[in-house]
Amino acid sequence: MVLDHADSSSLRESATFPTEMISHVQSMARTGRYEIRGWGAKRHVPSFDDLTFITASLSRYPLEGYRERCETKTVLGNRFASKPLELDIPITIAGMSFGSLSAAAKDSLGRAATAVGTSTTTGDGGMTQEERRSSKLLVYQCLPSRYGFNPEHLRMADAIEVVVGQGAKPGGGGMLLGQKVSDRVAGMRTLPTGVDQRSASRHPDWTGPDDLTIKIGELREATNWEKPIYVKFGATRVANDVKLAIAAGADVVVVDGMQGGTGATQDVFIEHTGIPTLPAVRLAAEAIREVGMTGKVQLIVSGGIRTGADIAKALALGADAVSIGVASLIALGCNSAFYESDGEQIDVTAGYTALGTAPGFCHECQSGACPVGITTQDPELSKRLDPELGALRLTNYLKALTMELTTLARACGKNDVHHLEPEDLVALTIEAAAMAKVPLAGTSWIPGQSF
Amino acid sequence: MSVQTDASTTLDVRALGVTAVNRALRALPDGASATLIEVRGAHNLGVGLFNNITITINGNTGYYVAGLCDGPDFVINGSVGWGVGENLMSGVVRVRGNASESTAATAHGGLVIVEGDASSRAAISLKGGSLAVAGNVGHMSAFMAQAGTVLVGGDAGDSLGDSLYEAVIYVGGTIRSLGADARTEELTDADITKVRDMCQAANFDHINADTVTKVVSARALYHFDALKDQRY
Numbered sequence: 001m002v003l004d005h006a007d008s009s010s011l012r013e014s015a016t017f018p019t020e021m022i023s024h025v026q027s028m029a030r031t032g033r034y035e036i037r038g039w040g041a042k043r044h045v046p047s048f049d050d051l052t053f054i055t056a057s058l059s060r061y062p063l064e065g066y067r068e069r070c071e072t073k074t075v076l077g078n079r080f081a082s083k084p085l086e087l088d089i090p091i092t093i094a095g096m097s098f099g100s101l102s103a104a105a106k107d108s109l110g111r112a113a114t115a116v117g118t119s120t121t122t123g124d125g126g127m128t129q130e131e132r133r134s135s136k137l138l139v140y141q142c143l144p145s146r147y148g149f150n151p152e153h154l155r156m157a158d159a160i161e162v163v164v165g166q167g168a169k170p171g172g173g174g175m176l177l178g179q180k181v182s183d184r185v186a187g188m189r190t191l192p193t194g195v196d197q198r199s200a201s202r203h204p205d206w207t208g209p210d211d212l213t214i215k216i217g218e219l220r221e222a223t224n225w226e227k228p229i230y231v232k233f234g235a236t237r238v239a240n241d242v243k244l245a246i247a248a249g250a251d252v253v254v255v256d257g258m259q260g261g262t263g264a265t266q267d268v269f270i271e272h273t274g275i276p277t278l279p280a281v282r283l284a285a286e287a288i289r290e291v292g293m294t295g296k297v298q299l300i301v302s303g304g305i306r307t308g309a310d311i312a313k314a315l316a317l318g319a320d321a322v323s324i325g326v327a328s329l330i331a332l333g334c335n336s337a338f339y340e341s342d343g344e345q346i347d348v349t350a351g352y353t354a355l356g357t358a359p360g361f362c363h364e365c366q367s368g369a370c371p372v373g374i375t376t377q378d379p380e381l382s383k384r385l386d387p388e389l390g391a392l393r394l395t396n397y398l399k400a401l402t403m404e405l406t407t408l409a410r411a412c413g414k415n416d417v418h419h420l421e422p423e424d425l426v427a428l429t430i431e432a433a434a435m436a437k438v439p440l441a442g443t444s445w446i447p448g449q450s451f
Numbered sequence: 452m453s454v455q456t457d458a459s460t461t462l463d464v465r466a467l468g469v470t471a472v473n474r475a476l477r478a479l480p481d482g483a484s485a486t487l488i489e490v491r492g493a494h495n496l497g498v499g500l501f502n503n504i505t506i507t508i509n510g511n512t513g514y515y516v517a518g519l520c521d522g523p524d525f526v527i528n529g530s531v532g533w534g535v536g537e538n539l540m541s542g543v544v545r546v547r548g549n550a551s552e553s554t555a556a557t558a559h560g561g562l563v564i565v566e567g568d569a570s571s572r573a574a575i576s577l578k579g580g581s582l583a584v585a586g587n588v589g590h591m592s593a594f595m596a597q598a599g600t601v602l603v604g605g606d607a608g609d610s611l612g613d614s615l616y617e618a619v620i621y622v623g624g625t626i627r628s629l630g631a632d633a634r635t636e637e638l639t640d641a642d643i644t645k646v647r648d649m650c651q652a653a654n655f656d657h658i659n660a661d662t663v664t665k666v667v668s669a670r671a672l673y674h675f676d677a678l679k680d681q682r683y
Contacts, residue, residue, distance in 0.1 A: 033675065146557040146576060150540060151499050151519040178674060190559070190578040190597045192617060195673045200595055204575040205515070205534035205556040214494045214533075218515045221473050222499025 035267040036175065038365025038375065039326060040168050040259045040304060045276040047259070047304060048313040050432030051425045052441065055411040063410040070406040071416040074321050076298045077159060077228020077251040080220065084228055084251075085137055085159055087321065088117025089402045090417060091311060094256075094302050094325035095141045095161065095232075097123025099176050099185040100263030100365065101329075102382040103130045105374045108332055108390030110134030115395040116402070121161060121323075124174040124199055126188045127153040134391075139230065142219065144173060145199035147189035151222060159252075160219050161230040162212070164241075165201075167260025167277070167303040169269040170234025174199035177264055179368035182377040209244040216249040230254050234273070235280035235303070242287035246297050254323065255284045257303025261326040263375060264366035277303035277314070279435035282422075285318020308404020315405075316420035317436060331397035332390040333372040335362050339384040348372060348384070465489035469496060476523075479504045494532065497525060517544045520561075536563040539580050543652075552589070555582040558599065564653045571608065574601045577618050583653035593620050593666075594630065602649045604658045612666045620666040621646050623658045634669040 013019065027035065056062035063070065077084040093109050100123060101109075107130040113120040119137035126148020132138055140157030142149060154160065165171060176185070176197040186193040206215045216229050231245040232254035245253050257277025262270065281301045288294055301314050302323035311322050326334070337352075337359040338345040351371025355364045365375035373384030409417045412424045426441040427433035433440040434447035444450075460479065462472045464487055473496070476485055481503040487496060490510030497506050498518045508516065511529040521540035530548030539558040549567035556572070558580025565573075565582075571589030574582045577596035584601075590608035593601050596618035606624035613630020620633075621642070629635070638661070646660035 146538065146578070149538060149557065150559060151501070151521055151538070152540075154499070154519065190616075192673065195616075196675050200576065204572065204594075205537045205553040211514070211533070214514045217469075218495045218498050218518055221470060221495045222519045224474070224477075225470065 036177070036264050036366050037267055037270070037363045038261065038263050038265075039270070039363035040261040041271050042363070043271055045258065046278050046429065046431045046435055047276060048278060048310045050278070050429045051313050051427055051436060051438065053312070053316075053408055053412060053424050054426055055408070055424075056413045060413050062413050063415055065407060065410050068410065069415060070410050071418075072402055072406060074298075074418070076300070076321065077230075078298075079251040079293075079296050080249065081159075081226060081228040081251055082224075083158075083226045085119055085139075087119060087137070089398065090315060090319075090321040090405075091116075091305075091398060091401055092118050092139075092300065092321055092323045093120035093328055094260075094323035095121035095123045095139070095163065096325055096329075097125035097174075097176075097263065098128045098131070099123070099125035099180060099189070099377070100375060102373060102376055102385065103128055103184075104382055104385050104387045105329070105332060105390065106131040107134050107387040108385065108394060109328060110138070111387065111391035112328075112331075112394035112398060113137070115391065116398045118398070119158065122157075124163075125176075125185060126150075127156070128188075132156060141232075143199065144201060144203045145189075146204065147191075147199070154219070154223060157223075157227060159228040159230060160223070161232050161254065162216065162219070162250075163232045164203075165234040165236075165256075166232070166262065167234045167256030167258050167274050168262035169265045170236045170256075170274045171201060172265065172269050172273075173201035175262075175264040175266075175366070177366050177368065180366075180377045185377055209248050212245075212248040220249075228252055230300070232256060234258075234260070235275045235277065235283075236273070238275065238280050238283040239287040239290075242284045242299075243291055246288070246291055246293055250297065252298045252300060253284060253288070254300040254302065255280050256323075257281075257301065259304030260302055262365075276435070277301060277305070278432060281314050281317045281319050282436050288318070308401045308406075309408060311401060311405045312408040312417070312420055313425060315417055316424050317422055317438075320418065328394055328397070329374055331394040332374055332385060333393065334370075334374055335360055336372055339372050340386065340389055341384075346384075459483070460485040462487050463489045464493050464496065465491055469493050472496065473498065473500075476500055476504065476506065477502070490529070492532070497523065511548070517542075517563075520544075530567065535565075536561065536580075539563065549586075550584075554584070554588075555580055558582070562652060568605065574599070574618070574620075577601065581649065583649055583655065585653070585655055585657070587624070590627075591630070593618060596620075600645065600649065602646060602653070602655075602658070602663075604655055612668070614672060615666070615668040617668065621649075621663040622666065623663050626664060626666070629666065632669045632672040633666050636665045636667050638663070638665050 074087040074090040111134045114136040120135045121139040137158045139159045143163045178194040228251040230252040231250040235257045257280045258274035298320040301319040348371040370376040373381045425438045484505040487508045494513035508527045513532040515534045518537040525544040536544040537556040539561040542561045545564045550565045550569040554569040554573040555563040557576045559578045562581045565584045568586035569584045573588040573592040577599040579598040585604045587605035593612045597616040601620040603622045607626045610630035612633030
């Protein structure tokens with residue numbers, strides 16, 4: 001802020017109305033509507049950063065960091081499906097639609113996932129040829145909108161994910177603004193080109209867990225009981241939802257915390273609904289244990305996963321795998337000041353400026369004007385993402401995440417990342433100790449469990 | 452378990468179970484026909500089939516009969532539960548009785564015919580398929596219907612065509628209320644021809660194509676415009 005006449009030390013910002021909030025009120029007063037944006041919650045919430053590993057020392061011994069094997073294989077969907085997914089790493093790519101992302105971006109995600117032996121996921125817009133071709137393992141979403149949903153793609157999928165909700169907007173439907181509803185996107189979704197698409201928030205042909213049981217039965221019958229069926233929801237009433245999804249016959253439960261991202265949703269939803277990923281994973285793991293399904297029903301958690309440490313902590317608290325969305329886009333080049341073409345870096349800062357933002361701060365996925373060509377349907381902007389180079393970057397990132405994960409697991413003395421356990425963790429804050437149900441560091445105190 | 456099948460197969464749902472029945476149906480060659488007996492309200496009968504076969508179901512079914520199909524024709528001599536013909540891609544599904552909720556939900560193609568009444572949310576999220584109901588439909592029918600045609604011989608309940616996109620609804624009887632962004636429109640000659648064709652395909656002789664009410668989208672919700680008092 002430039003101060004012409006005042007001494008900055010004499011200005012007093014309101015905690016209730018900081019400049020950011022004043023700007024928010026002014027914007028609503030000007031436009032008469034709420035903000036719609038991409039990404040997940042931007043405010044601080046208790047997270048995996050508030051935990052630390054108590055790795056091996058004298059009382060436990062570590063594995064050799066560079067020599068001893070640490071298994072990362074992950075099997076998903078062995079409860080009812082005759083063909084479970086066997087992943088080489090416990091990190092999957094979350095559902096993001098063609099429409100929200102360019103076809104090239106979807107292609108990149110598929111190539112990278114295939115290169116490291118994991119799965120990618122369709123989104124609220126159907127399956128593209130590009131992503132099916134590039135993804136060895138593709139999870140096909142069944143969403144309330146059913147845009148582009150058809151039995152042929154159902155048979156072509158490797159797993160099915162019934163989406164009840166997502167962390168960025170539990171209780172809300174999807175959204176794709178008109179500037180991204182191109183002819184191809186509109187054709188796939190059976191919509192008029194250019195409409196501001198607002199998806200339904202409830203499924204059209206079932207309501208509640210008893211119906212879901214029958215719906216899952218239908219999907220199994222239609223795919224000959226071969227494919228794992230996931231049920232995904234945003235983290236709200238996690239314990240109940242996990243138990244109901246299991247009762248309905250899910251092979252895999254996917255819980256998306258409030259930091260989970262979106263291509264376009266009301267800011268008020270993104271920031272003010274759901275619970276953080278940290279308590280969600282522990283609640284989900286406990287619910288699975290309480291109904292005796294540990295090892296039979298797998299748990300995938302998502303929402304703000306960025307590092308091998310996040311993944312290790314999620315696994316220690318009971319997840320079988322994680323999903324990444326926003327982080328995978330950042331690996332492709334999201335929020336970079338430049339894109340790469342023929343080995344050259346082309347500066348696109350002006351593109352961010354035109355959106356009223358800057359590299360490192362952008363969440364304007366809803367605009368369709370992504371300066372690095374990822375969240376766009378504009379043919380010219382799309383060219384800025386080279387699918388091969390994007391795939392290379394994301395492959396590198398996934399490999400580095402896996403190395404971080406196994407490094408921590410070995411230091412905890414584990415020869416399999418799935419052997420990480422809550423006892424490997426302590427909390428750095430009282431909030432995190434209460435939410436993760438691990439002791440506050442230096443104490444044996446778990447708030448809510450003991451005094 | 453394996454099931455003997457030939458060109459005209461009878462399958463006992465109670466004895467075989469739904470999964471074996473569906474596998475037997477899937478194994479039939481194009482042109483074959485099958486009759487399902489001892490149905491007893493079973494769910495998920497005849498789902499996800501791609502072969503061009505004819506299936507007759509004698510009895511009342513549960514949810515999703517003929518769902519996710521792209522090929523077969525069905526005649527159901529009974530009433531059906533939720534989501535008959537859901538996400539249908541092609542084929543004709545005829546229900547001789549009544550249908551519960553979400554009839555022909557998200558159907559992309561094909562024709563679902565209900566000779567009795569259909570409950571609420573009939574043709575919800577329709578994506579190009581056709582639904583012909585001889586009797587009445589319940590509330591919120593054709594909610595968010597994107598493409599395709601709905602013909603109602605009797606009366607429509609509350610909020611017909613709420614948040615409609617490009618699907619078109621014709622109602623022979625009364626409409627209790629229209630949903631948000633739905634409006635009536637004058638019939639054209641093309642509409643009358645379309646209704647006649649649909650009546651013929653459905654074997655309906657009680658609907659006067661010249662006097663049906665046509666409901667389409669007002670298209671006022673296609674774009675955000677808060678200053679026009681749209682409520683999101």
